[in-house]
Amino acid sequence: MNTYMEQTEQYVLHTYNRFPVVLESGNGVYLKDTDGKEYLDFAAGIAVYALGYHYPGYDEALKSQIDKVMHTSNLYYNVPMGEAAEKLVKASGMSKVFFTNSGAEAIEGAIKAARKYAWLKDGQADHEIIAMNHSFHGRSVGALSVTGNFHYQEAFRPLMGGVKFADFNDIDSVKAQITDKTCAIIMETVQGEGGIYPADPAFLKAVRQICDEKDILLILDEIQCGMGRTGSLYAWQQYGVTPDIMTTAKALGCGVPVGAFVLNEKTAAASLVPGDHGTTYGGNPFACAAVSKVFDLFESEKIVDHVNEIAPYFEEKLEELMKKYDCITARRGKGLMQGLVIGNGVKVGDITKEALNHGLIVISAGSDVLRMVPPLIIEKQHIDEFVQKLSETIDVLTK
Numbered sequence: 001m002n003t004y005m006e007q008t009e010q011y012v013l014h015t016y017n018r019f020p021v022v023l024e025s026g027n028g029v030y031l032k033d034t035d036g037k038e039y040l041d042f043a044a045g046i047a048v049y050a051l052g053y054h055y056p057g058y059d060e061a062l063k064s065q066i067d068k069v070m071h072t073s074n075l076y077y078n079v080p081m082g083e084a085a086e087k088l089v090k091a092s093g094m095s096k097v098f099f100t101n102s103g104a105e106a107i108e109g110a111i112k113a114a115r116k117y118a119w120l121k122d123g124q125a126d127h128e129i130i131a132m133n134h135s136f137h138g139r140s141v142g143a144l145s146v147t148g149n150f151h152y153q154e155a156f157r158p159l160m161g162g163v164k165f166a167d168f169n170d171i172d173s174v175k176a177q178i179t180d181k182t183c184a185i186i187m188e189t190v191q192g193e194g195g196i197y198p199a200d201p202a203f204l205k206a207v208r209q210i211c212d213e214k215d216i217l218l219i220l221d222e223i224q225c226g227m228g229r230t231g232s233l234y235a236w237q238q239y240g241v242t243p244d245i246m247t248t249a250k251a252l253g254c255g256v257p258v259g260a261f262v263l264n265e266k267t268a269a270a271s272l273v274p275g276d277h278g279t280t281y282g283g284n285p286f287a288c289a290a291v292s293k294v295f296d297l298f299e300s301e302k303i304v305d306h307v308n309e310i311a312p313y314f315e316e317k318l319e320e321l322m323k324k325y326d327c328i329t330a331r332r333g334k335g336l337m338q339g340l341v342i343g344n345g346v347k348v349g350d351i352t353k354e355a356l357n358h359g360l361i362v363i364s365a366g367s368d369v370l371r372m373v374p375p376l377i378i379e380k381q382h383i384d385e386f387v388q389k390l391s392e393t394i395d396v397l398t399k
Helices: 002-011 058-068 079-092 103-122 141-145 150-156 171-177 201-214 265-269 285-300 303-324 348-357 380-398
Strands: 023-027 030-033 038-041 096-100 128-132 163-166 182-188 217-221 245-248 259-263 328-334 337-342 363-365 369-372
Touching (some): 038 380, 079 096, 103 259, 103 265, 163 171, 303 380, 348 369, 348 380
Parallel strands (some): 128 163
Antiparallel strands (some): 363 369
């Protein structure tokens, strides 16, 4: 493994402090490194591998598409794009889709759509967007501009102008930022990187009401919390609200890099037109074959039902861990998007590192939260194994 790690450090720009392991293969909810050591994966590629590794039917769909064509460009139609778009629209109850290569690109497109919608109303280009403190939407300039964390932004200012920040789950804070220039409010339905904070139902409904009253677009970022992770296909579907624009990625392709922003009928009819936005790879046949198959498997295998069946057991076991260890001070989350707050002299970074020695992959969220976003196909025995391995890890750090 040292040879592979040294090769990477020599030739790849050092923008990640990687864990000292070289992952080579996966099966189900497990990964193996180049030395053959097996790891229980409760990170799923940061909420990407919703179906785990090599789920029956998924690989075959991609291999079949490779044998046909992988790319044609958006100058032409292709079969998988139409199929994937129809399934995404019907699953979300919205109107139109634009496929991207990543979540950050989906955020960029959503921002452009919102600003174009406002520009068409009054011909002005000085509109404002309200985003949330402690949010995370990506690292490209537009996405970074609406990410409410100064640490991520500091070295890259000035960023996109016209962005104001409010406090998540504080409706008075949002109201204080609204002006006649506000064109959109953007938030994660469940904040991920900021520490696994679900939106309060009353807060989200109040924001939706304000948007309706003032013709402001509501953009909900479902990149991490979407695709069944919280117990519905999209987290906002549990709140009795619908966004004007939704962004999705990560588990949308279950391993293939793909994202999308989805617009309701009102926004789609009065925003982006030919020439306003584009992408070379977005919507290509290979990526869309993955999206299409993922939706098929979610439906046929009743993945969301399984999340709702298994999540209470997971939450129960996490609560037991919190009672057992003083270093676990709180639990937050929805469904299979869970966070444990770590404190009392133990650092979350030490847990993520030590866990590897016990054959467990977990990651952090923020400075003090241990994040669990496992494949949605986990069973009780995997949760029990997770508890055992995490307990062994904490025992080493607290003895």
